Amino acid sequence: MTSDHIHPEPTTFLKKHVFSVDHKVIAKQFLWFGLVWLGIGGIMAMMLRWQLANPGVPVPLFGKLLFPRTSGVIDPASYNTLFTMHGTIMIFLGLTPAMIGALGNWSIPLMIGARDMIFPTLNMLSFWTMVMGGAVGFYSLFVPLGATEAGWTGYPTLSTTVGGVGQGETLWAIAVFLIGASSIMGGINYITTVIRLRCPGMNWMRLPLTVWGLFLTSILNVLFIPVIGSAMILLVLDRVFGTTFYVPASIMSGGTGGDPILYQHLFWIFGHPEVYILILPAWGVVCDLLSFFARKPAFGYRTSVGAMVAVTVLSAVVYGHHMFTTGLSAMLGESFMLLTMIISVPAEVLFFNWLHTLWKGNLRLTTPMLFAMSVIFVFGLGGLTGIYLATIGTDIFLHDTYFVVGHFHLTMAASALFGTFAAVYFWFPKMFGRMMSERLGKLHFWLSFVPLVIVFCIMFISGYAGMPRRYYDHTSTEYLRPLQHLNVATSVAAFLLGAAQLIFVYNFIKSRWWGEPAPQNPWEVGTLDWTTETPVPYYNFKTIPVVQCGPHEFSNPVLGPDTDWIYQTEKLPG
Numbered sequence: 001m002t003s004d005h006i007h008p009e010p011t012t013f014l015k016k017h018v019f020s021v022d023h024k025v026i027a028k029q030f031l032w033f034g035l036v037w038l039g040i041g042g043i044m045a046m047m048l049r050w051q052l053a054n055p056g057v058p059v060p061l062f063g064k065l066l067f068p069r070t071s072g073v074i075d076p077a078s079y080n081t082l083f084t085m086h087g088t089i090m091i092f093l094g095l096t097p098a099m100i101g102a103l104g105n106w107s108i109p110l111m112i113g114a115r116d117m118i119f120p121t122l123n124m125l126s127f128w129t130m131v132m133g134g135a136v137g138f139y140s141l142f143v144p145l146g147a148t149e150a151g152w153t154g155y156p157t158l159s160t161t162v163g164g165v166g167q168g169e170t171l172w173a174i175a176v177f178l179i180g181a182s183s184i185m186g187g188i189n190y191i192t193t194v195i196r197l198r199c200p201g202m203n204w205m206r207l208p209l210t211v212w213g214l215f216l217t218s219i220l221n222v223l224f225i226p227v228i229g230s231a232m233i234l235l236v237l238d239r240v241f242g243t244t245f246y247v248p249a250s251i252m253s254g255g256t257g258g259d260p261i262l263y264q265h266l267f268w269i270f271g272h273p274e275v276y277i278l279i280l281p282a283w284g285v286v287c288d289l290l291s292f293f294a295r296k297p298a299f300g301y302r303t304s305v306g307a308m309v310a311v312t313v314l315s316a317v318v319y320g321h322h323m324f325t326t327g328l329s330a331m332l333g334e335s336f337m338l339l340t341m342i343i344s345v346p347a348e349v350l351f352f353n354w355l356h357t358l359w360k361g362n363l364r365l366t367t368p369m370l371f372a373m374s375v376i377f378v379f380g381l382g383g384l385t386g387i388y389l390a391t392i393g394t395d396i397f398l399h400d401t402y403f404v405v406g407h408f409h410l411t412m413a414a415s416a417l418f419g420t421f422a423a424v425y426f427w428f429p430k431m432f433g434r435m436m437s438e439r440l441g442k443l444h445f446w447l448s449f450v451p452l453v454i455v456f457c458i459m460f461i462s463g464y465a466g467m468p469r470r471y472y473d474h475t476s477t478e479y480l481r482p483l484q485h486l487n488v489a490t491s492v493a494a495f496l497l498g499a500a501q502l503i504f505v506y507n508f509i510k511s512r513w514w515g516e517p518a519p520q521n522p523w524e525v526g527t528l529d530w531t532t533e534t535p536v537p538y539y540n541f542k543t544i545p546v547v548q549c550g551p552h553e554f555s556n557p558v559l560g561p562d563t564d565w566i567y568q569t570e571k572l573p574g
Contacts, residue, residue: 007022007120023105023120024106024536026105026123027103030105033127034094037094038090038095039505045498046494046498047082049490051079052491057073080151081149083152085137085148092175093130095413095416099281100277100281104217105117105123107210107529109540110540111528112193112528113198126182126185129182136171140172145167148171149168153267155264156238156247159263160239160246160247170236173239176228177229181229184221184222186218187219188218191222199547201546201548202568208551209283209551212284213281213287216308216309216312217280221277224269224270227270231263231270244258245258245263246258246259261326272319273316279419280312282419282420283375287304289372290354292369292552293366294554295555296360297554298357299359301552314342314343320336321336324337325395325400341387341390355376358373366441368422368423371421371422371445372418372419375415378414378418378453379415381457382406382407382409385403400470401463402459402469406456407460414452421444424508425441430530430534432518434513434518435511443503447499447500455493462483462486462487462490466479520533520534526567526570528567528569530567548572551568553572558573
C-alpha cells in the first residue's frame with residue numbers, strides 16, 4: 001500500500017499552492033497561518049500588559065485607531081475582549097496550527113517513509129476548515145457590541161444571553177467548533193497514516209519520538225474535541241434558540257432548567273487533555289533534538305514512549321482539579337487530586353530521561369538545541385508549581401490568582417511555544433531549502449527565554465500575594481495598590497519578550513528568500529526526512545525506504561572512530 005500511495009504532480013497554481021493536497025505544502029500553509037495568528041495574539045498580550053501597568057493611559061502608536069471611543073484608552077469591556085480573544089487565538093489559532101498542523105503534516109510522512117498522508121483531500125479540507133474558523137473569529141471582532149467578553153473558557157452564565165448580548169459570543173462558539181472539526185480531521189489522518197503507511201522495517205520502537213508525540217496528540221484530539229464541540233453546540237442553542245442547557249434552574253419559571261456547571265465539566269473534559277494535546281508534540285521534538293545535538297542515543301527510549309502513553313491515558317481522568325471551587329464532593333475532589341499527582345510521575349520520567357540524554361553528551365548548542373533545552377526548564381518550573389494547584393487546600397487560595405496564570409503559561413504556552421520554535425529552526429532548511437541565521441536565532445533565544453521566565457515568575461509572586469487575575473485595574477482596589485510595582489515589572493519584561501519576536505520575524509522572512517542555501521542534511525541526523533533531496537520532491541521518496549535501525553544511532557562504538565552517526569536506512573555493522 002505504501003509504494004502505491006502517490007498522487008500526480010500538480011500543474012496549476014491553485015492546485016500547487018492554494019488547494020494543494022501535498023502534505024508539505026499544507027504544512028507550510030499551517031505554519032504561516034499559525035505564525036500570523038501568534039503575532040495577533042501576542043499584540044493583544046502587549047495591550048493587556050500596557051493596561052495593567054498603566055491603567056487609564058492611552059495605548060501608544062495605534063491606541064486611538066483601535067479604541068477611538070475612549071481616545072485610545074482600553075476600557076473594561078475592551079479589556080475583557082482582549083484577554084478572551086488572546087487566550088482563544090494563542091491556543092486554537094496559533095499553537096495548534098503551528099505545532100500540530102505544520103509539524104505533523106511535515107514530519108509524519110517523511111519520518112515514517114511515506115509519500116503523503118493517507119487521506120490527502122481530507123488533509124486539505126482540514127486546513128481550510130481551520131481558516132474558516134479563524135475567519136469567523138476575526139469577523140466577531142467587528143460585529144455590533146464587539147467580540148466575546150466571557151474569557152477564553154467561555155463559562156456560563158457570562159457566555160449565555162444572561163451575561164453577554166450581541167453576536168460576538170455566538171460567533172466565538174462557532175469558530176471554536178470549526179477549529180475543533182479541523183483538528184478532528186487532522187487527527188484521523190495522522191493516526192491512520194502512522195498505523196498504515198509506515199515503510200518496511202519501521203516498527204513502533206523505531207519511530208522517532210516526534211512521531212510518537214504527534215500520534216498520541218491525535219488520539220486525544222479525536223477522543224476529546226467532540227466533547228468541546230458538543231459544549232459549543234449547546235451554547236449556540238442556548239443563545240440562538242432559547243434552550244436552557246446552561247441556564248440555572250433556580251432562575252427559571254417552575255424551577256426547571258439546566259446547570260452552568262455542566263458546561264465546566266464538558267469544557268474541562270476537553271480542556272485538560274488540551275494541555276497535553278499541545279505539549280506532547282513538543283515533548284517528542286525535545287526527545288529527538290536532545291539526542292540529535294547531544295550526539296547520543298535518546299536515553300530510555302522505551303520508557304519515554306511509555307511515559308507519553310501513560311500521560312495520554314491519565315490526562316482523561318484529571319480534569320476535575322480545575323473545578324475544586326465549584327462545590328465538588330470531598331471524595332470526588334480528593335480522587336482528582338490523587339490522579340493529578342499520579343500524572344506527574346510519567347512526566348518526571350521524561351524529565352530525567354532528558355537530563356540523562358544530555359549527561360556527558362557532545363553538545364552542539366545550535367538554536368534548535370537551545371530552544372529544546374529551554375523546554376526542559378520552563379516545563380519543569382511550570383510542573384512544580386502545578387503541585388500546589390493540584391492540592392485542594394492550596395488551590396482554594398490560589399485559584400483565579402496570577403499564580404494560575406504563571407503556571408499554565410509556563411506549562412502549556414511557553415513549553416509549546418519554545419518547542420515550536422525549536423521545530424521551526426530545525427526543519428526550516430528542509431522545508432524551504434535555506435538556513436536561518438544562527439546568530440540571529442541565538443539572539444532571539446536569549447531575548448525570549450530570560451524575559452519569559454521573569455514574566456511568569458513575577459506572576460507567581462503576585463498570585464501568592466493575592467493578586468486576582470482578570471482585573472482591569474488593580475489600582476482601583478486599596479489592598480492591591482502595594483502590588484502594582486509587580487504589574488509594572490511584569491509588563492516591562494513582557495514588552496522585552498514581545499520585541500524579541502521581531503528578531504524571529506526578520507530572520508524567518510529574510511532566510512526564507514535570501515538565506516544561505518541549505519545542504520541536504522545540515523544537522524547530520526539519521527531520520528528518514530533527512531535522506532530526501534532538498535527541496536523535497538512532491539513524491540518524497542523515489543523508492544520507499546527500508547529501515548534497518550532506530551532514529552538515534554549516534555556515537556555507537558561499532559561504527560568506528562571516524563563515524564558519528566548513520567541513517568535509519570543503513571544497517572549497523574556486525
